[in-house]
Amino acid sequence: MDAILSGLSTGFSVALDPFNLLLVMVGCFLGTLIGALPGLGPINGVAILLPIAYGLNFPPESALILLAGIYYGAEYGGRISSILLNVPGDASAVMTTLDGHPMALRGEAGKALSTSAVASFIGGTIAVVLMTLFGPLLASVAVGFSPANYVALMVFAFASLASLVGKSTVKTLLGALIGLMLATIGIDANTGVPRYTFGIPDLLAGIDFLIVVVGLFGMAELLHLVEQQVKGTLKSLPVDKSFVQAADIIKLRWTILRSSLIGFIIGVLPGTGASVASAVAYGTEKRLAGPEEAKSFGTGNIRGLAAPEAANNAAAGGAMVPMLTLGIPGSGTTAILLGALLMFNVQPGPLLFTQKPEIAWGLVASMYIGNVALLVINLPLVGLFARLLTIPHHYLTPLIAILAFIGIYTIVGNPHDLFLITALGVFGWFLRKLEFSLAPVILGFVLGSLFENNLRRALSISGGDWAILTEDWTSLVLYILAFAVVFAPIWLSRRARRAAAA
Amino acid sequence: MADRLFASFLLIVTLAYAYIAWTLIQAPFQYDPLGPESWPRILAGAAIPCILYILWRPDAEPFAVTKYTWFRIALMVVLLFAYAELYEPLGFIISTILFGSIVALTLGAPRLGALAFGLGVGVFGYLLCFTLMGLNLPEGETVEAALEFFRGDAE
Secondary structure (H helix, E strand, C coil): CHHHHHHHHHHHHHHCCHHHHHHHHHHHHHHHHHHHCCCCCHHHHHHHHHHHHHHCCCCHHHHHHHHHHHHHHHHHHHHHHHHHHCCCCCHHHHHHHHHHHHHHHCCCHHHHHHHHHHHHHHHHHHHHHHHHHHHHHHHHHHCCCCHHHHHHHHHHHHHHHHHHCCCCHHHHHHHHHHHHHHHCCEECCCCCCEECCCCCHHHCCCCCHHHHHHHHHHHHHHHHHHHHCCCCCCCCCCCCCCCCCHHHHHHCHHHHHHHHHHHHHHHHCCCCCHHHHHHHHHHHHHHHCHHHHHCCCCCCCHHHHHHHHHHHHHHHHHCHHHHHHCCCCCCHHHHHHHHHHHHCCCCCCCCHHHHCHHHHHHHHHHHHHHHHHHHHHHHHHHHHHHHHCCCCHHHHHHHHHHHHHHHHHHHHCCHHHHHHHHHHHHHHHHHHHCCCCCHHHHHHHHHHHHHHHHHHHHHHHHCCCHHHHHCCHHHHHHHHHHHHHHHHHHHHHHHHHHHHHC | CHHHHHHHHHHHHHHHHHHHHHHCCCCCCCCCCCCCCHHHHHHHHHHHHHHHHHHHCCCCCCCCCCHHHHHHHHHHHHHHHHHHHHHHHHHHHHHHHHHHHHHHHHCCCCHHHHHHHHHHHHHHHHHHHHHHCCCCCCCCHHHHHHHHHHHHHHC
């Protein structure tokens, strides 16, 4: 407990530094803006702005605070376009449209927006508190992890990714493998042997993480926007004067609490982020509501609005826990944040909290502040964000390209990379068209060297005996969990089908 | 169909990847049981069954892209390549004005709006990034030459 308190005080002294405080605000504001734009989700927003944030030459903790603010704000802002336009910014906001948009149609847009803001705030805050309590605990367990345990942990991470993300398990797995294969390009750090460089000097250091991220997310998203281009502008519903009452929140307290816990736990699971969390929370709430009330879900039930919102913000916080303590991101967006940490030469993992407390705790403290800032920004300014929704796509699309180019050029300073991101964008667009999700690709890319190095280290320890991988209990438990997370859903759905047939 | 095409493409790439892992990658000497070639071999070994599965059982989803959409995507990619090509020679301001206006126009913005958008982003973007944030953006050889010329004149 003492360690947590002293850590928090270190964190707050970093986060309350006027410059960092400003960055939290700017990040939250920009994030909300990006989240609010229809079609641009948190992952694309962070991907496009990451190189620019990196190019500003801030100290690492400041740049990360800015990025975390953007990430957080974008999860927050997604609900605005969901409620007012019925267009979710990304997968995690889909559930919000189900009841949020009907409420707005009924003339309760203001109430829907303010309720979801409060639910998000509570969900986010619960997640940060839990993170403060369990993060260091998890880190202290993970300090004792051997390379073999890490290998098991990776297997678990990829197993839960494959089973919970995307439509097809095989495609998700293949996506992760593509990412892992991309990560092998470049000089092998252990032996100095070049792999897949084909004698091209630019490839010796490997493909730059930023290029992969901006290409696969920013540029692919741009092509997706061009493809989906809607004729005319979207019609936004007006924000009215209705507002959430304290009595509403008190009535919703159990819903929000439950959903926050569900969101946090799912967020912590490696690989699964806010989209799974909001869907599970919505489903749970609907089941608990009883057959009578369940009918009103999807027609503007306020519980159906609060649940996914609390859950997706809690998951956003939860996904940070494995990223900071184990070095294994809990979602696609945190994979990008992990890559950002690595770019600043900060190796996330169990030692981060003790070796770089200003970064780990600074980030945690900035999330407390960010949550409050988001609530304060969102309640009065929601009208302003709502007006931004109507930015026509024909201006938004070129703007994405321009921002991506600025970002890549300022960091890498090499015009060849501008071609490379465009080509990767085309590749990413194809993957998306074929229903591969892109998050596994980036997760594989980020985790590639960690996975490989731990495997090699483990086998070096055992002198080439593969049995070391299953030697101790920690690894075995992780393999069993990995097995369960893949086969439990299959078994459950079989059972449900059999029950339905009988 | 699209699934099978893409999977075949991936299969070829992965087979090439595996071939390189089995033949070309070698450490001159090593003490560790796993060399630089082992990990790519494992990855290829895991990827090939996945690809074969997709070839065997593709998702039935048709690749619903109309000719017109293909054209738009292709046009966008061409414009992006042109933007990348001209980024350094023309400099950020001019290339962005051109790119911004043309893309906005092709996506259906009104003419004046598109031009104003291009100009605005090009000029303000440069001022914002260069002066305020201190980011390094290409000034452009032509612009530089012109500036040089005027400066030379003044002296």
